[in-house]
Amino acid sequence: MVAAAQPAQGQGKRARTKAANRQAILEAARQVFARLGAEATTVRDIIRETDLAAGTFYNYFKSKEEVFEALADEGVRRFRPRLASIRENASSLQAYLLEAYSAYFDFLNEENEEAIRHGAPHAAMIGVRVDTPEMQAVFEEIRTDLEQVAKSTGLSLADSGYLTAAAIGIAREVGDHMLLRRPVDTRGATEFATQLFLHGAGALASKNNS
Amino acid sequence: MVAAAQPAQGQGKRARTKAANRQAILEAARQVFARLGAEATTVRDIIRETDLAAGTFYNYFKSKEEVFEALADEGVRRFRPRLASIRENASSLQAYLLEAYSAYFDFLNEENEEAIRHGAPHAAMIGVRVDTPEMQAVFEEIRTDLEQVAKSTGLSLADSGYLTAAAIGIAREVGDHMLLRRPVDTRGATEFATQLFLHGAGALASKNNS
Amino acid sequence: MVAAAQPAQGQGKRARTKAANRQAILEAARQVFARLGAEATTVRDIIRETDLAAGTFYNYFKSKEEVFEALADEGVRRFRPRLASIRENASSLQAYLLEAYSAYFDFLNEENEEAIRHGAPHAAMIGVRVDTPEMQAVFEEIRTDLEQVAKSTGLSLADSGYLTAAAIGIAREVGDHMLLRRPVDTRGATEFATQLFLHGAGALASKNNS
Amino acid sequence: MVAAAQPAQGQGKRARTKAANRQAILEAARQVFARLGAEATTVRDIIRETDLAAGTFYNYFKSKEEVFEALADEGVRRFRPRLASIRENASSLQAYLLEAYSAYFDFLNEENEEAIRHGAPHAAMIGVRVDTPEMQAVFEEIRTDLEQVAKSTGLSLADSGYLTAAAIGIAREVGDHMLLRRPVDTRGATEFATQLFLHGAGALASKNNS
DNA sequence: CATGAATGAGCATTCATTCAT
DNA sequence: GATGAATGAATGCTCATTCAT
Numbered sequence: 067m068v069a070a071a072q073p074a075q076g077q078g079k080r081a082r083t084k085a086a087n088r089q090a091i092l093e094a095a096r097q098v099f100a101r102l103g104a105e106a107t108t109v110r111d112i113i114r115e116t117d118l119a120a121g122t123f124y125n126y127f128k129s130k131e132e133v134f135e136a137l138a139d140e141g142v143r144r145f146r147p148r149l150a151s152i153r154e155n156a157s158s159l160q161a162y163l164l165e166a167y168s169a170y171f172d173f174l175n176e177e178n179e180e181a182i183r184h185g186a187p188h189a190a191m192i193g194v195r196v197d198t199p200e201m202q203a204v205f206e207e208i209r210t211d212l213e214q215v216a217k218s219t220g221l222s223l224a225d226s227g228y229l230t231a232a233a234i235g236i237a238r239e240v241g242d243h244m245l246l247r248r249p250v251d252t253r254g255a256t257e258f259a260t261q262l263f264l265h266g267a268g269a270l271a272s273k274n275n276s
Numbered sequence: 277m278v279a280a281a282q283p284a285q286g287q288g289k290r291a292r293t294k295a296a297n298r299q300a301i302l303e304a305a306r307q308v309f310a311r312l313g314a315e316a317t318t319v320r321d322i323i324r325e326t327d328l329a330a331g332t333f334y335n336y337f338k339s340k341e342e343v344f345e346a347l348a349d350e351g352v353r354r355f356r357p358r359l360a361s362i363r364e365n366a367s368s369l370q371a372y373l374l375e376a377y378s379a380y381f382d383f384l385n386e387e388n389e390e391a392i393r394h395g396a397p398h399a400a401m402i403g404v405r406v407d408t409p410e411m412q413a414v415f416e417e418i419r420t421d422l423e424q425v426a427k428s429t430g431l432s433l434a435d436s437g438y439l440t441a442a443a444i445g446i447a448r449e450v451g452d453h454m455l456l457r458r459p460v461d462t463r464g465a466t467e468f469a470t471q472l473f474l475h476g477a478g479a480l481a482s483k484n485n486s
Numbered sequence: 487m488v489a490a491a492q493p494a495q496g497q498g499k500r501a502r503t504k505a506a507n508r509q510a511i512l513e514a515a516r517q518v519f520a521r522l523g524a525e526a527t528t529v530r531d532i533i534r535e536t537d538l539a540a541g542t543f544y545n546y547f548k549s550k551e552e553v554f555e556a557l558a559d560e561g562v563r564r565f566r567p568r569l570a571s572i573r574e575n576a577s578s579l580q581a582y583l584l585e586a587y588s589a590y591f592d593f594l595n596e597e598n599e600e601a602i603r604h605g606a607p608h609a610a611m612i613g614v615r616v617d618t619p620e621m622q623a624v625f626e627e628i629r630t631d632l633e634q635v636a637k638s639t640g641l642s643l644a645d646s647g648y649l650t651a652a653a654i655g656i657a658r659e660v661g662d663h664m665l666l667r668r669p670v671d672t673r674g675a676t677e678f679a680t681q682l683f684l685h686g687a688g689a690l691a692s693k694n695n696s
Numbered sequence: 697m698v699a700a701a702q703p704a705q706g707q708g709k710r711a712r713t714k715a716a717n718r719q720a721i722l723e724a725a726r727q728v729f730a731r732l733g734a735e736a737t738t739v740r741d742i743i744r745e746t747d748l749a750a751g752t753f754y755n756y757f758k759s760k761e762e763v764f765e766a767l768a769d770e771g772v773r774r775f776r777p778r779l780a781s782i783r784e785n786a787s788s789l790q791a792y793l794l795e796a797y798s799a800y801f802d803f804l805n806e807e808n809e810e811a812i813r814h815g816a817p818h819a820a821m822i823g824v825r826v827d828t829p830e831m832q833a834v835f836e837e838i839r840t841d842l843e844q845v846a847k848s849t850g851l852s853l854a855d856s857g858y859l860t861a862a863a864i865g866i867a868r869e870v871g872d873h874m875l876l877r878r879p880v881d882t883r884g885a886t887e888f889a890t891q892l893f894l895h896g897a898g899a900l901a902s903k904n905n906s
Numbered sequence: 907c908a909t910g911a912a913t914g915a916g917c918a919t920t921c922a923t924t925c926a927t
Numbered sequence: 928g929a930t931g932a933a934t935g936a937a938t939g940c941t942c943a944t945t946c947a948t
Binding site: 293329 | 931932934935936
Binding site: 083084087118119120121122125 | 907908909910911
């Protein structure tokens with residue numbers, strides 16, 4: 067039993083260290099990407115946030131881009147199950163939208179909170195333009211789903227391409243806007259986005275005017 | 277007599293050359309920004325697209341950022357009049373949206389066509405992510421207008437911040453999507469965006485289902 | 487008569503302009519050298535102080551070094567007569583030293599005052615290390631003279647090389663020091679330098695101790 | 697057993713290499729400074745004298761100025777003890793001067809010999825204008841000392857500022873001159889400088905005339 | 907594997923100099 | 928001769944990447 071918990075001790079130690087180093091790099095990269103933007107981040111910036119040596123980086127990743135993709139993969143892996151179950155259980159477009167927007171806004175909020183917690187010294191950037199690799203990947207995932215869901219309903223006939231684009235656009239911009247408010251209200255953003263997408267600004271207005 | 281007119285020409289030639297060089301740099305920058313993203317672009321990338329020498333860049337601009345701003349200014353200068361008249365003449369939110377979306381999609385299309393016409397050597401990227409400084413500037417202009425228009429109607433009561441964000445998001449994503457289709461149909465995109473924003477996906481769907 | 491005063495009118499105008507431009511460049515160079523140091527001065531710095539165009543510089547000088555030398559020549563030309571007469575009229579070493587030190591300290595002071603008058607925006611440098619080309623040239627002139635004078639007296643037997651070096655060293659350092667005091671007292675410096683060189687610190691001390 | 701001692705060696709080698717590179721850069725800088733003057737020297741000039749790569753320079757120094765200061769520090773560190781003991785043990789001004797001039801001329805000679813030994817490819821400049829950072833630093837050290845010594849004696853009453861300047865000037869110029877002679881005679885220069893400073897040219901002359 | 911120093915290509919920028927007008 | 932824009936070599940410096948230990 068004990069042995070089973072620590073498979074092949076000596077190797078286990080090494081394996082753990084290896085995994086830990088990889089994780090450390092990813093974690094550092096996540097933070098630095100959020101802080102400086104993926105574009106402006108250098109490999110040096112990443113390893114500096116680590117207790118590892120410069121050369122070690124290349125034992126795990128071939129370049130900054132590979133880290134970027136690894137983060138994206140991680141994000142997707144974390145998010146795909148939720149999306150899959152949403153897609154399967156959605157009884158209506160509205161139901162799907164509510165769940166999907168909610169999932170996205172929650173995810174966005176988590177990423178953002180984490181960025182705020184860990185450093186993020188450039189106060190001006192807090193809450194603005196959280197465009198991590200994970201997020202982008204999740205985004206594409208949703209786009210695909212949404213296109214499928216749209217296609218499987220009468221609504222898609224209108225123009226599933228544009229409809230998906232619009233849904234995505236709403237998520238993106240309303241999501242960014244949401245992060246600027248305190249407290250961050252993912253629920254409110256979700257309802258807004260869903261209502262707007264389904265019934266337009268008119269519906270929202272009349273709701274508030276009455 | 278003709279000879280007497282010459283001096284002006286000598287000066288004219290110089291002036292023309294200067295203006296031409298400035299334009300060449302701006303044009304090159306516009307393309308490279310579109311291709312690589314403004315962030316990733318280096319001054320060298322820009323002048324390389326030109327038949328000018330490295331140092332010449334600095335006869336016209338102090339830095340990459342100055343080029344960026346010059347492009348943004350140019351875009352705004354070209355676009356602001358249209359926006360102003362739209363804003364003033366809009367009799368309803370629908371009218372404003374139709375005009376504004378139309379103006380934005382036209383502008384986007386123009387930029388895109390120009391990019392295609394002038395080189396754009398990396399064919400793969402044509403029509404994708406046209407995020408030039410001009411566009412960003414025009415964008416902010418619209419956002420401001422829209423917020424004002426929204427504020428001055430009952431609709432704003434709902435949540436002018438989110439509403440504006442949504443309208444922008446729709447424009448952004450539907451616009452990018454529009455450029456991927458052939459022929460590019462700005463009119464269709466305009467109507468789609470306006471309808472969706474005002475009445476939601478439901479309205480569009482029923483229209484097609486009936 | 488009138489014609490004689492303006493030899494060949496058209497040419498005269500041109501000649502005057504030519505000379506004036508050359509002078510303007512030299513004057514500008516003198517100032518900038520004093521302000522920034524000859525080493526750090528660029529051709530651009532010089533012509534910027536002028537109303538001439540960049541290219542014009544090269545109609546008069548091949549390089550910054552040539553300006554430097556022209557200034558040195560000018561300094562020597564201005565100074566050589568005084569030195570010559572001093573050398574010829576010196577009835578004793580003491581007489582020569584008094585006159586030569588006086589001439590050097592006066593020259594130094596003039597240069598310095600001019601530098602202060604014209605700009606010299608780096609206040610910290612005022613009065614410090616005035617090491618213009620003219621000065622260096624004058625310096626070498628003196629060195630030669632002094633060596634000759636020393637050689638022609640019994641004193642030189644000691645070691646005319648070292649003696650000259652010492653006289654020069656005293657002039658240099660005491661001169662710089664002199665410029666730091668207000669008011670600048672060339673007479674005092676001259677007497678000090680002469681006394682020290684001839685009779686040593688002992689003589690000076692006893693004079694004050696008594 | 698021997699193998700067990702190896703780990704230290706691995707580290708030792710690295711450490712040695714690092715120190716060696718730092719020394720190589722300093723050494724190269726010393727030479728190039730002497731050859732071209734500190735002002736005119738570029739970082740590239742320094743590393744070119746080395747078998748290191750351009751970027752390596754910045755592993756050791758942030759800029760040329762930092763090298764300059766490191767050299768100055770080194771010179772002072774090497775020289776300060778000698779000066780301190782001289783100052784403390786000086787029973788008279790003469791004693792102080794003898795020791796101080798001797799120390800300075802020896803130092804100058806060492807620096808010069810080193811420059812000759814290590815390359816100094818521009819033969820024409822050997823022995824001329826040795827104005828390294830170390831020397832400048834040592835110089836200031838002496839100036840301070842001398843001023844104090846002067847101040848603590850009756851001699852200072854004359855004019856300690858000028859006296860110090862004169863002593864320094866003598867050291868500078870006689871020192872440069874000394875290096876031009878073969879063999880280099882620091883002892884002779886020391887005696888000359890001390891005698892001249894204390895008793896003037898008259899004393900030296902009479903000594904030789906008799 | 908980890909380390910971290912060395913590498914050298916690449917970038918922004920400056921500046922002496924040339925040359926068409 | 929005067930002009931001033933164009934030139935491109937040179938400089939300080941950064942950074943991804945390699946490699947001996």
